Amino acid sequence: MSKAAEPKRILVVEDEDNIAVALDYLMTREGYSQQRIATGAGAVALIRETRPDLVLLDVMLPEVSGYEICQDVRMDPSLNEVKILMMTARGSAMERRKGLAMGADGFISKPFELKALRAEVRRILAGEAPGDLDDGARGEARHA
Known part of the structure; x- marks a missing residue:
């Protein structure tokens, strides 16, 4: 099987079981291979070991924060290819700026709509920069 045909690998770092189950269902349905860790303590070691394409990372975790x-x-150059989508219930603009400043590829507030999460995951895995989707919509509104 060629590398392109392999499913994208997603690591879910989420301590709330109900959210993790929903994410598992959605990611599996979208055709992604996924794995979960419920605490922050072993997350970086697991990321180094498994090298997922994307990490769905909760901000508020036991032991070690998502930030x-x-x-x-x-800070690990060998993990440059790993994309990170941060998730938080505290979805203020300041939280978003902090997550993106730390190097996250995206930031989504809980509770999120599945459609919005699906779109954000696809955007990040496609290598598009944050805000690419919004810029076009604003541009069209200006020209209308």
Whole structure:
């Protein structure tokens, strides 16, 4: 099987079981291969070991925060290819800026609509920069 045909690998770092189950269902349905870890403590080691294409990373985790995990991943040059989508229930603009400043590829607030999450995962895996989708919509509105 060629590399392109292999499913994208997603690591879910989420301590809330109900959210993790929903993410598992959605990612599997979308055709992704996924794995989960429920605490922040072993997340970076697991990321180094499995090298997922994308990490769905909760900000508020037991033991180690999602921000610390994101920063640790970004400080390791061997993990440059790993994409990170941060998730938080505290979805303020300041939280978003902090996550993106730490090196996250995207940031989504909980509770999120499945459609929005699906679109954000696809955008990140396609290598598009944050805001690419919004810029076109704003441009069209200006020309209308």
